[in-house]
Amino acid sequence: MGHDETRSGRVTAHNPLGDDGDEYKFCSTCAFGAVCVGRGVDKIGLTELHCLVEHAGPYGAGESIFRTGDRFGAIFAVRSGTVKTRQVDMEGRELILGFYLPGELVGLNAIHPEIYPCDAIALDTVEVCRFSFPALATLAMRIPQVQKELFSRLSKDIGDASVRNQESSADERLAAFVLNLSSRYEARGFSSQALHLSMSRSDIANYLGLASETVSRVLRRFQDGGLLAVDGRELTINNGAALKDIAKNLLQR
Amino acid sequence: MGHDETRSGRVTAHNPLGDDGDEYKFCSTCAFGAVCVGRGVDKIGLTELHCLVEHAGPYGAGESIFRTGDRFGAIFAVRSGTVKTRQVDMEGRELILGFYLPGELVGLNAIHPEIYPCDAIALDTVEVCRFSFPALATLAMRIPQVQKELFSRLSKDIGDASVRNQESSADERLAAFVLNLSSRYEARGFSSQALHLSMSRSDIANYLGLASETVSRVLRRFQDGGLLAVDGRELTINNGAALKDIAKNLLQR
DNA sequence: GTCTTTGCTTGATCCGAGTCAAGGCAACTC
């Protein structure tokens, strides 16, 4: 055990995630790892994927994972907690681009400008997996499934961003927002009925292009109509069908 | 020349773009080809890229290049003319996702769903280059620059789509729209001052989330203020700086 | 304990842009 320990200790010091055994187990619970496992990346590819991952965090609420203008070097998979991305304009006004739940990838919009075009900020306690993008791109050259996954994720984000663009009422937006969160939580094994809003009303409002007062009012109206129940940031969907009907023109295909 | 001609003739019959000599010249004027040339794809890679390209069109105004629900098989570079992409919701209302000028890529949002999520419709006489996506992805496995270009284009579209999402006044939107068109034309070697709007007022309105009447009124106000001159679909920018000031919060970085 | 601070809710008012309606102007057709 003596000199082996020394050697692996040295390696680990430079690459703390180099231990495949632990890492394999570690990443089998990681969202992006699960994606790869689920979509048929072979075990060798998966191991290589793990070798280029770094576990980062925890970040406390309000801390940033990356900031506008930082040189782009990696994309991040949320491991736990919720992340928001935002831009701040010249007048200091915030524009929220998106919320990222466990299992979702942050930073794909930075590949092109080669600097991060937004801040990524933890809304609660957040852990992430960091994927060096040059390494990922290199791996994608050899493993078709990795390349395909990347293309697919990128393409999906284009579609998702487009959906938000249509003109629609506050009711439609909020119903769609709630249902979207619900289905994303469900896809990751959480409850689709009872959900926790990690973000403030004003974050939601900003994201949806509304005033926070409007968010309050619409949620209250939905609650009065029996569509859902809100208690602070805890939200329970009681009539998903009715919400779907309200949001039908905004729902992702 | 004799048997050479015969051989290349046979090949050409099955793959009409297989003749490298002609094709190289042909695609050196094609927008996507120019992109690759400009960014340093080597000649061998470029030749291979040309081999997987098919020239399609011309399409007349109103004809579609692909339609919602078609199985995704290729992305398209606009060669001449203007293309719009749109979705039609259950009530039959149109939602315009984007306009594509010569040199721009259409269909990137179809990679993920693996079917086209929208119609691509020619606004005037349109010619395109068709890139088989499986072939492109395969080429990307071997040629880093092709992979990089694809990642970059995809990432750029995410960023572009996000920008449109913020709440903003009709004036801001229209100023940003005009400037955006202007810079895109300029990037392709056209005039940045005098531009032709290939799309109707109602297409512009739809794209910007406004009513067509509002587009009329705002353009008129801009004209009265000396910012630009409109004559039907011909538009001349007279005071770009003032437009930039109006649009400053929406301008792409 | 009180005093702040922060986030959320509710009410009253106002304004930008949508909607409705009418009319203008080319480009075609017959």
Place this chain on the structure above:
DNA sequence: GAGTTGCCTTGACTCGGATCAAGCAAAGAC
């Protein structure tokens, strides 16, 4: 020529949601 069609413009009215302004509750600070 007159009529039709499609697109654009202009005016009058309406309304959804922003803004302004309180008020309230929970969580810290001291």
